[in-house]
Amino acid sequence: MGAHDGLILLDALLMLGFALLAVLLFRRAGLGATLGYLVAGALLGPSVLGWVGGAEEMATVAELGITMLLFVVGLELSPERLWRMKHLIFGLGLAQVAACGLAVTATILALTGYTLEAALAIGLPLGLSSTAQVLPMLQSAGRLRTPFGEKAFAILLFQDLSIIPLLTIVTAMSRNPMADEGPGGWQLALITVGAIVGLILAGRLLIRPLFRLIGGMGERELFIVAALFTVLASATLMQWLGLSPALGAFIAGVMLADTPYRHELEADIEPFRAILLGLFFVAVGMMLDLGAIAERPLFVFGFAALLILVKTTIITAIGLVMKMRWQAAVGLGLLLSQGGEFAFVLYTVAQDALLIEQQSASIFGAIVTLSMAATPFLMMVTRRIRREDTESTETREEPRPEGASAVVVGYGRFGQSVAQVLMAGGLSVTVIDRDAEQIDVADEFGSKVYYGDGTRMDMLRQAGAAEAQLIMFCMDEVPDAELIASVHQAWGDAAIYVRGFDRRSVIELARSPAQYVMREVFESSISMALMALEYVGLSEEERSSAAAHYRENDRERMRLQIEGGDIYAAQDMTREQQRVLRLDGPSTR
8 A cells, every 4th residue: 555545545534533432522512414524524624724725626526415415306296296396496596695695796886896706706606605514404303305495405406507607607608818719608508408308308217227227136235336327327428518417416316215215225325325414514614714813703704794794684585575484584594594515616616717716715715715604503503483384384205104104114915904004094104115126016017116125224214114103024035123113212202113024033032122923814814714614504693703712722822832932832722622622512414
């Protein structure tokens, strides 16, 4: 191993170590992980300890975290749901971007001596918010699928779309005579539409068949490789066309949202997304120029506070116009009040266009970072005034159960009956199975089954176990007591039901937190016996008596076997039961 490799390992060790410690401290204080990552980066960066360099290069790599975040969000939005949100995206989103961008630009013109071009190059990006910060906050709070979360997401999605016209505006104002002539705005629009259509076709004609093939093979490693390939391919295509890589990943996610592989993809991408997104915020913290802040502290802190005030006021007003409750409108304004990560990209372009100097980029980059750091504090301080809206008016879009909701693992002959009875009872049911052929057959009969291994904790989490009141294991392989205990520990409010194979499986799981273990042929065998007794002429009373004798004896045998932990315990009761039934029961006719 060379010296360079050793430095890379040391940098990675320091970044992960500082991030781990800072996030633990800030999580414990209720301030969120984002602020912890930012502080860890600031401490490691050149302005404080200077132990790790190359923040710009690291941020470029870590931006894959944003790309994967948008892919995961896309997986949660079916094309139908996205189409229903079009008015929010192009109505609410456009209003926010235009109003906030122009208001911040006017503020810069009023408080500084910048030219109009420089003010636009700085102010329009400040109108955007941090997708990488806001979406995880919505996800962790369980509000992404609520009406409030949909409005926030619609604004963030339009902000991502607005990167294209903002880049066009900055390029059009360029003072650099050596700048390359790029495509015009209408050409970029056509390229964007063409790229989206291309991703849609690729998703339907190539990606879905690929995942179906891998699902049939049952190789999880290949699934992870295919998932990462999908994200990187869509992002690379968009970047090659001069568009937002995150937008490409989002479109790819939407195209796969209504496939059976959605939850498996989410579970496989999640670890990479979380790590890279954390490293992105560490890199942003490293880029914080404390020297620029020290030179003009009043301006930097004052403008950061002014940015938050202006954006909160405007977004709150837009929310009220959209007939949101005032608590929700204020919450939306505070949540989106910070500057965003795309400001760093646009400031680099503005520097190349000779619209702003390095010092200005550093100062306003520091303002963006400070505004991002302030968001967790603002949300924590205002939690009480926003609580009424959160508790009384927010309803989730999915699932929409009148009573309970259930996660059913396994869609064979047993799981099909369980799931269909639950749905007939009005419950919202999510079904998971790892047999790709079975999933295809279920789809032909109009049943929605998701691909995945339901014995994996991350898979259950992605399938909605945290929100379920019932978790039912109906697959052929009986889960062990350790898995049941883990599921109960993670989601203690959910009742766990297990399909058992025989008496041994019931005995093994008797002391687990499972609500009930059902022997798969127990009830059906009794039903068949009762039909046979009816055929040979026994009355209903006689049949009921025979079944009652058997059930009572079986329950007592099972109790003794569980107490003794031995299948052979109380074996004499079997012979005794047969003798009693022969003596007490009616004779056949």
